[in-house]
Amino acid sequence: DAGVTQSPTHLIKTRGQQVTLRCSPISGHKSVSWYQQVLGQGPQFIFQYYEKEERGRGNFPDRFSARQFPNYSSELNVNALLLGDSALYLCASSFQAGEGKTQYFGPGTRLLVL
Amino acid sequence: AQSVTQLGSHVSVSEGALVLLRCNYSSSVPPYLFWYVQYPNQGLQLLLKYTSAATLVKGINGFEAEFKKSETSFHLTKPSAHMSDAAEYFCAVSGDPANFGNEKLTFGTGTRLTIIP
Numbered sequence: 001d002a003g004v005t006q007s008p009t010h011l012i013k014t015r016g017q018q019v020t021l022r023c024s025p026i027s028g029h030k031s032v033s034w035y036q037q038v039l040g041q042g043p044q045f046i047f048q049y050y051e052k053e054e055r056g057r058g059n060f061p062d063r064f065s066a067r068q069f070p071n072y073s074s075e076l077n078v079n080a081l082l083l084g085d086s087a088l089y090l091c092a093s094s095f096q097a098g099e100g101k102t103q104y105f106g107p108g109t110r111l112l113v114l
Numbered sequence: 115a116q117s118v119t120q121l122g123s124h125v126s127v128s129e130g131a132l133v134l135l136r137c138n139y140s141s142s143v144p145p146y147l148f149w150y151v152q153y154p155n156q157g158l159q160l161l162l163k164y165t166s167a168a169t170l171v172k173g174i175n176g177f178e179a180e181f182k183k184s185e186t187s188f189h190l191t192k193p194s195a196h197m198s199d200a201a202e203y204f205c206a207v208s209g210d211p212a213n214f215g216n217e218k219l220t221f222g223t224g225t226r227l228t229i230i231p
Contacts, residue, residue, distance in 0.1 A: 004157075031217070033217065033218070033219075035219075040224075041223055041224070042204050042206075042221030042222050042223050042224050043158070043204070043219070043221050044221075045218045045219060045220070048217065048218065056218050058218070090157055090158065092158075092219075094217060101217045102148075102160060102163060103160075103217060103219060104160070105150070105157040105158040105159070106157050107156055107157040108156075108157050
């Protein structure tokens, strides 16, 4: 079975632009979470969606938004990009939502903001 | 709020030697604890997970971790290091009631493991 897939793999943008990152969960998984991993740090939680509803949001500005589609895939949007948004963006899926559920991570999208 | 602290941002061990990566957690409720591994330019792969079923958890690739409540620790070990173990290792915690209904993982800052031939 295919794992979590993300697109694109790499992206270069300039400050002020907008970006959309995409994630397809493992088949049958209904929960998708997004994490930001800045170089040299651990991943930071951005959002979790389950059954197309937002279940959690991390400490990120309103420039960050996300949604989940009926097929459980998800998009992360970042507006008005800043240099500090340069990071690896990881998507993770799990079969259900809730504490302790195992999350399976995709390979990530590496975003560079110039 | 929950947190994890990984002691040692870099650890070097000789091939065949014991691997010990340290993780201490802070949680007001019984936590769920995870170890993930990240190889260069890749995503995170789950090594093992503690969910209170057993204090000694065995994972993939010969790794195991022991949950010690009295020490609030969840250290990762492997008896004999292999060159392929060189990677970044992250400890993570979830289960905070403040995050009810979601599985937010709070990660440590990571430990880079280097294997010396």
